[in-house]
Amino acid sequence: xxxxxxxxxxxxxxxxxxxxxxxxxxxxxxxxxxxxxxxxxxxxxxxxxxxxxxxxxxxxxxxxxxxxxxxxxxxxxxxxxxxxxxxxxxxxxxxxxxxxxxxxxxxxxxxxxxxxxxxxxxxxxxxxxxxxxxxxxxxxxxxxxxxxxxxxxxxxxxxxxxx
Amino acid sequence: xxxxxxxxxxxxxxxxxxxxxxxxxxxxxxxxxxxxxxxxxxxxxxxxxxxxxxxxxxxxxxxxxxxxxxxxxxxxxxxxxxxxxxxxxxxxxxxxxxxxxxxxxx
Numbered sequence: 001x002x003x004x005x006x007x008x009x010x011x012x013x014x015x016x017x018x019x020x021x022x023x024x025x026x027x028x029x030x031x032x033x034x035x036x037x038x039x040x041x042x043x044x045x046x047x048x049x050x051x052x053x054x055x056x057x058x059x060x061x062x063x064x065x066x067x068x069x070x071x072x073x074x075x076x077x078x079x080x081x082x083x084x085x086x087x088x089x090x091x092x093x094x095x096x097x098x099x100x101x102x103x104x105x106x107x108x109x110x111x112x113x114x115x116x117x118x119x120x121x122x123x124x125x126x127x128x129x130x131x132x133x134x135x136x137x138x139x140x141x142x143x144x145x146x147x148x149x150x151x152x153x154x155x156x157x158x159x160x161x162x163x
Numbered sequence: 164x165x166x167x168x169x170x171x172x173x174x175x176x177x178x179x180x181x182x183x184x185x186x187x188x189x190x191x192x193x194x195x196x197x198x199x200x201x202x203x204x205x206x207x208x209x210x211x212x213x214x215x216x217x218x219x220x221x222x223x224x225x226x227x228x229x230x231x232x233x234x235x236x237x238x239x240x241x242x243x244x245x246x247x248x249x250x251x252x253x254x255x256x257x258x259x260x261x262x263x264x265x266x267x268x269x
Contacts, residue, residue: 025226073212080182080209087189087202095263096198119243122204125197126243127250137250137260139201 008052011059013039055109064159071155076121079143083122086140095141102133103153110160117152172220179213186210196253197260200246207242211235 020035021027046052054060086093105111111134115126118136123143128135138144182205189202215235222228254260 022226022229076208080205083189083201083205084182084185087185087192087205092192094193094198096195096260097262098260115247116240116243119246120204120208120239122201122208125200125204125250126247127197127254137197139198143201 005047005052008057008059009043009047012046012052012057013043016042055107058109061109061113061159068155068159072117072120075152079121079123082142083139094139096137096139097141097144098127098135098137099144100133100135104157105153105160106157107160110156113159114153114156117156121152168220172217175213175217175220179210179215179217182206182213183210195261196258197250200250204242204246207238211238 016039017035020039021032024031024035046056051057103111103114105114111129115129115134118124118126118134121143123139125137126134127137136144186202186204186206189205190199193199193202212235215231215238219228219231222231
């Protein structure tokens with residue numbers, strides 16, 4: 001889906017104004033117009049900064065996120081239990097290591113989502129991300145397997161590809 | 164109904180506190196800065212998730228719940244960025260991660 005910049009900025013404005021309405025909770029004319037003025041001001045600023053592009057206003061991944069986020073929450077929950085078990089076991093069975101690997105994402109946005117998903121999942125932290133790939137620190141071998149078996153990689157690829 | 168919600172909310176709050184405490188224990192038990200960050204991860208993922216959902220049940224369907232959902236979203240989006248920045252700063256500051264012996268270094 002190719003979106004014109006105007007459509008992106010308009011989408012952002014709608015989002016911001018909805019946020020203003022929800023957060024303020026006051027619906028007098030003064031506050032409504034102040035909100036509108038703020039939204040227009042911010043829209044002018046970010047347009048001038050060239051921010052609302054495919055990366056800065058990634059509306060195209062929103063449908064995919066509806067499927068990805070619940071899956072991620074379940075994964076985070078599972079790895080929380082695994083790390084909690086490690087912490088509570090008397091021998092503290094950690095096997096920390098640092099591993100480099102490549103993701104299969106094609107865009108920076110995809111790599112960003114993947115890196116953050118890895119870090120959000122306890123047991124693995126992305127410590128570096130550059131052209132050569134990801135470097136992650138893993139607490140245990142099992143935490144690492146969860147990443148390397150590539151389920152998350154595949155899902156993030158599908159997410160960024162769903163345009 | 165109110166009663167059920169209260170109990171459910173209390174259970175969620177307890178569960179969240181449980182993860183926060185475990186995270187704290189982990190931070191104390193782990194040997195170096197990187198492994199400690201894994202433990203701290205429990206606190207800001209499941210700890211915040213269960214405590215905030217417990218509070219949502221207390222607030223009912225209202226603006227407060229909406230704000231709590233937003234707080235949860237912001238926490239989940241920003242905490243990995245902070246963790247990553249911390250890990251990168253530690254590496255940059257020449258802190259060597261402890262590694263399990265049978266694995267190659269870098």
